[in-house]
Amino acid sequence: MNLFDDALKGLMNEKLDKLEKKFAADVMFFYGEIQPSIVRSFRDLIEDLKQNPVNPSSPQTKLVIVLNSPGGSAETVEKLVDITRHHYADVSFVVPDFAMSAGTIFCMSGNRIYMDYSSSLGPIDPQVFNGKQWVPARGYLDKVEEMFDKSKKGTLSNAEFVMLQNQDLAMLSQYEQAKNLTVTLLKRWLIDYKWKDWTTHGTNPAKIGQPVTPREKEARAEEVADALGDNKLWHSHSRMIGVETLRKSIRLKIEDYSNDPELQPIIRSYNDLITEYIGKLNTPIFVHTRLFI
Numbered sequence: 001m002n003l004f005d006d007a008l009k010g011l012m013n014e015k016l017d018k019l020e021k022k023f024a025a026d027v028m029f030f031y032g033e034i035q036p037s038i039v040r041s042f043r044d045l046i047e048d049l050k051q052n053p054v055n056p057s058s059p060q061t062k063l064v065i066v067l068n069s070p071g072g073s074a075e076t077v078e079k080l081v082d083i084t085r086h087h088y089a090d091v092s093f094v095v096p097d098f099a100m101s102a103g104t105i106f107c108m109s110g111n112r113i114y115m116d117y118s119s120s121l122g123p124i125d126p127q128v129f130n131g132k133q134w135v136p137a138r139g140y141l142d143k144v145e146e147m148f149d150k151s152k153k154g155t156l157s158n159a160e161f162v163m164l165q166n167q168d169l170a171m172l173s174q175y176e177q178a179k180n181l182t183v184t185l186l187k188r189w190l191i192d193y194k195w196k197d198w199t200t201h202g203t204n205p206a207k208i209g210q211p212v213t214p215r216e217k218e219a220r221a222e223e224v225a226d227a228l229g230d231n232k233l234w235h236s237h238s239r240m241i242g243v244e245t246l247r248k249s250i251r252l253k254i255e256d257y258s259n260d261p262e263l264q265p266i267i268r269s270y271n272d273l274i275t276e277y278i279g280k281l282n283t284p285i286f287v288h289t290r291l292f293i
Helices: 002-023 036-051 074-087 102-107 137-153 158-165 169-194 214-228 243-248 263-281
Strands: 026-031 062-068 090-095 112-115 127-129 134-136 286-288
Touching: 002 026, 002 062, 002 263, 026 036, 026 263, 036 074, 036 286, 062 074, 062 102, 062 263, 074 102, 074 169, 090 102, 102 169, 134 137, 137 158, 137 169, 169 214, 263 286
Parallel strands: 026 062, 062 090, 090 112
Antiparallel strands: 026 286, 127 134
């Protein structure tokens, strides 16, 4: 079994090496939930990459994160972005399968997001621990708001009245703060990183060629944040949002590698191999770099 594992790890390293050469960047593969317990390990792995460059005379300034995540904590994402941006001026995300919720928020901190036609991002409803389980904050707040509206109209049922009466105001405040944090982070990262080089209008017929103002960037970032967080639009926190929807409905720039005859096979073969290996290990979190597996 050790020989088999060693052979698989060797193959993973070979495929990772191809990705690093293709992107001319350091590459990290991350699989799993984004929770506070991963921060220290994430920091150490990023530091190792920076301290052990492939070419010591020319340290790498670009990082590519191949991300597969069901989501997690927005607060943790903020810390991971602090770490990556301390070491790398240019960060891209590759989403071979899915990066949901907090994973989507993480992607918005990148200069570029690479997806193909089968990849998905998700609504950005932050997950908050209510003492028993992780629950989507926006969904919870929307339901409470719905009951308030019914109360004003006199259509609140007795069962709903009891539910509303039993709400923990401190917990509701925590949900509100989590929602506001998510929007704040998304807006800041879109403006500072993803739209860093967006200087002239390219899609608005009335403004093509004109300079993009800071206020326009801010308004556009708010649009994206509102759209990705709109439960009435997506209907489900687990909704998988594909490339075409992201481009057409949200007008978000995505680097689509669906028809790239060189890049798609490299990403697919690496991701499929490593996720199958993770499935056999049955591990909740898995990270791979050229220095760690």
